[in-house]
Amino acid sequence: MKVLGLIVEYNPMHNGHLYHLNEAKKLINPDFTVAIMSGNFCQRGEPAIVNKYARTEMALRNGIDIVFELPTVFAIQDAGNFAFGAIATLDKLKFVTDFVFGSESNDVNFLNQIAEILYKQPQKFDTIIKRELKKGLSYPNARKYALQKFLKFENSKIEKLEKSNDILGIEYIHSLLKLKSKIKYHTIKRIGSNYNETELKGKISSATAIRNAIKNNLNFSATLPTINLKILTNEFENGRGPVFLESLESFVIPYLRTLTREKIEKIYGFKEGLDIRFLKAASNAGSIQEFLDLVKTKRFTYSRIRRLILYTLFNMKKEFVELSNTYGPQYLRILGFTKKGQKFLSNIKKHVEIPIISTASLYKKILNKIMNDTEKEWKVIPELYLWQFEIDILASNIYAFFYPNKSQRKSGMDFRNPIIIE
Amino acid sequence: MKVLGLIVEYNPMHNGHLYHLNEAKKLINPDFTVAIMSGNFCQRGEPAIVNKYARTEMALRNGIDIVFELPTVFAIQDAGNFAFGAIATLDKLKFVTDFVFGSESNDVNFLNQIAEILYKQPQKFDTIIKRELKKGLSYPNARKYALQKFLKFENSKIEKLEKSNDILGIEYIHSLLKLKSKIKYHTIKRIGSNYNETELKGKISSATAIRNAIKNNLNFSATLPTINLKILTNEFENGRGPVFLESLESFVIPYLRTLTREKIEKIYGFKEGLDIRFLKAASNAGSIQEFLDLVKTKRFTYSRIRRLILYTLFNMKKEFVELSNTYGPQYLRILGFTKKGQKFLSNIKKHVEIPIISTASLYKKILNKIMNDTEKEWKVIPELYLWQFEIDILASNIYAFFYPNKSQRKSGMDFRNPIIIE
Incomplete structure (x- = not known):
């Protein structure tokens, strides 16, 4: 059985994302496709443009079988810990065989070489990076220069350490190494505009550019699959976004x-x-x-x-x-699934070692139950489980207050919204 | 020497306030007139319409000689503790001889009778009030009914326990009794509309009605002394209000x-x-x-x-x-004075037992100095002094962020604004 795992924000899910999803499927030909998705806040340290339920719907309507929420504590950390949390989630699903990520360079060997260095941390490399940090550089830049010195790269290679997807890619591989994961990884060349491109570039535009277009009331309708445009518009019409x-x-x-x-x-x-x-x-x-x-x-x-x-x-x-950055996610929170996704779920249920949460309001009961489970040993730190989950809830409660429509601002979307089933 | 003390919010200072001030002066014929004024938040639990500096200017331009800030901890408490904090401030000034407050009933003897009961708390009265509270009544209502039963009032008297100024008046007298203060107290009959009146009633309108008019863009210019209208308008034009x-x-x-x-x-x-x-x-x-x-x-x-x-x-x-409700204010914070007010200040300086703060940024140094003062014994609890003052600063910093004009929102108005000197 082949299970394709993806790590996404879908903020919002656009044509570039759909292309990536379809290319990944062509590459792997999976039985199931799983996405780990950020919740209501994203890695840029910003609220998502619409909430995680609407974004889950977009994913499911476009070919993802099941969406798990990346706990907020990872979703809003730097590339390294974001990648660790997301990869650890994929890994804890037990059945994911292949992971595919977008890459500007599309040079797996190169990304792998870097990840190995980060993983093994040779002392000489470590010394250089510390010296660069002392000069006042940001960590990504310090690392870039340290790698340059350590590997004596020619310039064209160094560039790859400046592109967002490659930076993330290195961290993904680094995390797979740390976790000694058996998941195989592949890249797909990113097409169209850069991740950070702020202006619309036709059908394949960046999520940043699309969010800017929304902010500035520009027409972005060509940039999303029709169904996603509909979902997004429906959210806006109900006053549940856009949130900036x-x-x-x-x-x-x-x-x-x-x-x-x-x-x-x-x-x-x-x-x-x-x-x-x-x-x-x-x-x-x-x-x-x-x-x-x-x-x-x-x-x-x-x-x-x-x-x-x-x-x-x-x-x-x-x-x-x-603690989170050491032990990873303490639960597998389902945001939604298709009929096919449901089958995947019943496959993994007996094998996972952290609980699957499909009804958020039961999170305390679920913990209680696994703590008293005499048949299976769960790999859960109770305090960390509660803390991670309650941060997700709090994030949602704060997020919801900033909906334009005052009557939509209630707390507790996690408890009220049923799982999205397509 | 006669010193008239007043307790005010001046939110904003209007014709009714000016009438009260002038009547009080006629009654006492004071050498100096001192006001204890709320800072940036008021007893209704709301931000003041404009900041305390603008409101101090209004006071000084209309015949108050010196304005002291009522520490926030008292300014935003219920009638009882508001009154206690303000009366304690007047008392700690050492030189205030007469205190005048507005009263709907204008019946000092009656207010005094009630205050005596509150002060002495006869057991029978206490029993009744506890019973009424158990029924789920608010404290003011429970007290009203308890007094009614205890004193067997005729109906016309009970009404006096429902008017805001009389309620406050009773608490003022109660606090004077508690503090065994030598300050003499007098009432002036309130004219014009009620404190809680929400609509403009010509030249003498309530502060509530004036604030509502401001909120709803109605013309309220007849309700304030011309100079106050000018001060208020200037604040609005600079984007430092209105704050709601x-x-x-x-x-x-x-x-x-x-x-x-x-x-x-x-x-x-x-x-x-x-x-x-x-x-x-x-x-x-x-x-x-x-x-x-x-x-x-x-x-x-x-x-x-x-x-x-x-x-x-x-x-x-x-x-x-x-602690604050037991020991009262720990400093005398000056917001502004006239030349005459400055003279009053030099009179009291040697006699006060809590420090006078005229430069806010020196508040820690001032505390240090009095703690090491070998010549005089100060009646200050250091932790309480710091806590009370830092709440005032925090209140100002939060208040300022809600100015309409973003460039005016900086913290630290207490440290930046000089004392208002007229």
Whole structure:
């Protein structure tokens, strides 16, 4: 049995994503296709344009058989930990045989070579990277230069370390190595515009460009499969989006103003004086953009700053994030499936070692049950399970308040929305 | 030397306030007139329409000689603790001889009679009030019925216990008794519309009606002294107002959604299941009005709910509020004075037993200095001093973010704005 695993944000799912999905299927010819998808907040440190249920529907209507939620703690971390959480989820599904990811270079051997270095961390490489970091470079840049020096790359190769998909790809392979996973990995060459391209480029446009078009009321209808356009439009018409980081502006800045150094120091990712920078910027900023600009340095990218904002809003304490980065996801949260996906589910049920959550409101009962299970040994840390899941719930509750339609802003979408079944 | 003390919010200062000020002066013929004024948040649990500096200017331009800020912890408490904090401030000024307050009944003897009962708390009265509270009544109502039963009032007298100014008046006298203050008190009959009147009634309109008119873009120019209209308009033109509770909507509800029962239980005023009601309402509310309606019961008035919201935003822990309600203000914060007011200041300087703060940024140094003062014994609890003052600063920082003009939203108005000197 062949099971294709994909890691996606689908924010929103557009023609480029559909192309990638179809190419991956051609390559693997899978019996089932599984997607691990971010929830209501994404890796750029921003709320998703529409909620995870609408995005799940898009996935299922376009050929994904089952969608699992990537727990928020991973969905909003840097490339390394995002990749680790997502790969660990694929791995914990037990039945995924093949993983396919988009790549600008489409050079698996090269990506693999880099991932091996990251995995084995030769001392010489480690020394170089530390020296580069001390110069004040951001981690991705420090790593890029360290690799350059370590491997004495010619220039054309170095470029591959600057493209988003390749950076992620390296981290995916790195995580597969760490987990000693048996999942085989493949790349598909990315077509069309770059991940970070901000303007529409016809039918194959980047998700960033599509979100910008939505923000600026431009016509983006050619960029999505028709059914996705319909799903998206329906969300907007019901006032459940679009949600932008700017929507959270009047929450974020005054919230940061209520924080003290002692509180912010306990949050994951606040080191190297970032706590003081954050508090100072929150004092002086009149808008979210001004805040980002005030915190920004060569070392701290906008994405990282946005992610850090979310860590404070969700009160993501260091110890739990670090535990998560070691032990991975503690549950397999289903957002939706097709009839075929349901079959996949019944295949894996007896084999998984972390619980499958399909009814969110039962999350405590499920934990109780597995803790008292005498027949099977589950690989779950109870406190971490609760913490990860409750962050997902909180993220949804905060997300929902920023819907344009006030009557849609209730908390508890996770408890109210049934699983999407197509 | 006669010193007239007044307790005000001036939100904004209107013709009715000016009439009251002038009548009080006629009555006392004072050498100096001192006002204790709320800062950026008021007793109704709402942000002031314009900041405390603009409102201080209004006071000084209309005949007040010096304005002290009522620490936020008192400014946003119920009538009893508001009155206690304000009366204690007047008392700690050492030189105030006469206190005048507006009264619907203008019946000092009656108000005094009630205050004496509240102060002495005869056991029989106490028993009745507890019984009424058990029935689910709000405290003001329970007290009203208890007094009715205890004193066997005729109906016309009971009415006086329903008017805002008389209720406050009783609490003022009650606090003077508690503090064994030598300040003499007098009433002036309130003219014009009721405190809670929501519509404009010509030249003498309530502050509530004026704020509503501002919200609804109605002409309210006849209701204020010309200079105050100018000050107010200037604030609006610079985008430093108007600020309404609704302005804080996108902050308040998601903020409450981040709270847990354990956190909210530590906040002052959360008892009788209010913590659960708050969290549940925050989950379900799409707007601040919906939130208030969801929490509202016969027992919990809108004002009380709004005040409780502010306690959570300012993280006002039980123990510090209770200490404050026992020991009163720990500093005398000057917001502004006239030349005459400056003379008053030099009179009192040597005699006060809590420090006068005129430069906010020096508040820690001032504390240090008095703690090491070998010549004089100061009546200050250091932790309480810091806590009270830092709540004032935080309140200002949150307040400022809700100015319409983004470039005016910086924190630190207390440190940046010089004292208003007229």
